Amino acid sequence: MPLWKRNMYVCWFGMFVSGIGMSQIAPVLPLFIKQLGISNSGEINRISGIAFGITYIVSAIFSPIWGYAADKVGRKPMLLRASLGMGGIIFCMGFAPNVFTLIFLRILQGAITGYSTACTTLIATQTDKEHAGYALGTLSTASVAGSLLGPTIGGFIEDRIGLQPVFFITGSLMLLAFLTTLFFVKENFKRDEKKQQLSFKEIWNSIPEKRLTIVLSVTFFIITFGLYTIEPIVTVYVGKLNGGAGHVALIAGLVFSASGLANVIAAPQLGKLSDKIGVHKVILFALIAAGIIYIPQAFVSNPWQLMGLRFLLGLTLGGLNPSVNTLIKKITPSHLTGRIFGITISAGYLGVFLGAVLGGQISAAFGIRHVFYITSALLLLNAVWVYFNVYKRLKNKNL
Template identity: 50%
Template sequence: MIGSSLVIPFLPLYIEQLGVKEVARIAQWSGLVYSATFMLSAFVSPIWGRLADKHGRKLMLLRASLGMAVIMTLIGLVQNVYQLFFLRLLMGAVNGYIPAAITLVATQAPKEHSGWALGTLSTGSVAGTLIGPLIGGTLSEIIGLHHVFFVTGGFMLLSFLVSLLFVREEFVKPTRTDLTNKEVFKLIKHPKVLVAMFLTTFMIQFANMSIEPIVTIYVNQLAQNMGHVAIVSGAVVSVAGLSNILAAPWLGRLSDQYGARKILMVCLFLAAMVFIPQAFVHNLWQLMGLRFLLGLTMAGMLPSVNSLIKRSVPQSVTGRVFGYNQSAQFLGNIAGPNLGGQMAAYFGIQYVFISTSALLFLNAGWVYITGKKTLEHP
């Protein structure tokens, strides 16, 4: 996650350096380039999930990390925004390290501790997200934007080596590996509720990612040309990660104790509340404070969804089902930045925060209605 998040603070600056000058166009291209990786990922995730169930999750970790190491290095050599978009799109075809890691933990951890295990995994993921923007923002001013991608490729290669040498998996190959999608859903007790979780994942990611690619632009407006925008943007992005690290294991234990559905609903509602005042801040300190609170609420969302899914499906098809859920997450990653970028370009960044809040309120109600009887804590 350090490698993946290194580029977040300066992606709009990189696009500008590649020849896009107008602020509105930078916002639009930021959304497109940011979401390009997830376009193909949304379609290939179930395929990688199926292969993970058939051949093991560790193999998927190695495939994804090595592929991303090569592509990240190539991104540092691009000459225009179209090449950047193409390589980000290609990355989506080989992406999938985090989904494979989630499936690995979900299948290896005891069922009664799945919330804590997935919450702890989320802590590691968010820790990388926290450190990455700070490193990326600093390195971009020291060694230049292009060279940061070479560093990112190095982090991806390191991830490959760590996975190769230290990850252990007790993999039991299922008796059948050629199940159709229809047969997979027949093995699930409440398939309609599972689909509801997929939609919830989509809405969470749509809301969460709608603002990410335009944070740098918002910071620049609030900073009033104070300089070092990349570093400041990295700090604004990272502060939510810091609070997420603090909250994720605690919320994971609460999920095991009181039920993942309850934690999910509360976090969705509180996040919706926190998004509203972000549209009306007057300085960076206010924005950073609200982003810190947002990280606390976000910490319980996707781990709770993953825990609910893990408890709802047989282990033999866990990889496939998590692949479906990752497709929903990637679709949210596509729609969020694109619509967020377009809305910011035509109506202003403030409207993005308000619409995001509305979606989260709807999501909380959706979880309450669809899972009232079938997603209670066992």
């Protein structure tokens, strides 16, 4: 088995577990905060929002820093640091005596992340051009699937064996990711001292496709924003569609996770397709398809129709993450790969946070259906921007 493929499989597992670790707390957080002594429902909601969102904000700040470190000292050390650190921190959350300790640990979790950045950089720099789309497509399914399936997994564990085991099981899985990374990931890293001493201005000037890099980072932000706008409203929306029937939380979890399942199925295949026909084509048509699929979600009459449309949405978004990552790899000098991926992944974390926050605000101000209208409009406007700044520029190039 080629080295890049073996590393890809190990990194996939680590990124999947990392995604679960970032998101599994969502359905159990209010219950855990209540268990820690907060009884007022309004206070529980406020603290839950802070505790959930702060991890992504801190991650957005630290992701470029860890990307720089990955370029400087190697990608495997960053993988080991992130997996061991996250495993220990998540495990400790189960012992948090109060909400202040919990929030502090969530801040530390955001600061110690960087597993996805290092994985993406490692595979991007090890994989040849012919297999880049497939490798990064497969890898991209891990964090998306982990993030989308995490709430369902966390809710299931809590329902079966309690609150604290959610943290203990997830922390143990991250420690398992640490061990698999330690023993099975191989990297021959050679540091270029001259290139590592560049200032930020010199780094920016050495990027050959500055405008394209900005467009791709914004696109990555909008992709994740669109996925997570539904998170704060899905349970309420499913409750209305379900007409008062039971199992609302379970059905809502399945609806939200449908996109993750579809992404896992589609991303490797669309990654291969991008290797054949060009990443710019896959990005453009996937954005258009995703934007269109959001509209009928506002008109569904039952949860199963919503679940089906979310599955179709996941199929289209499965072509976006790997295509964006593949194109970044192709336009970025190898000694800057970690830093550029750090910036784009940071944009993704911001998309998760702002999507969840603004989705709830839009729903409260205008109604649930407007969340889908506005998200659709953003994706379609992004498609127009990508058409002029990516598709038209690259349609005659071998990218």
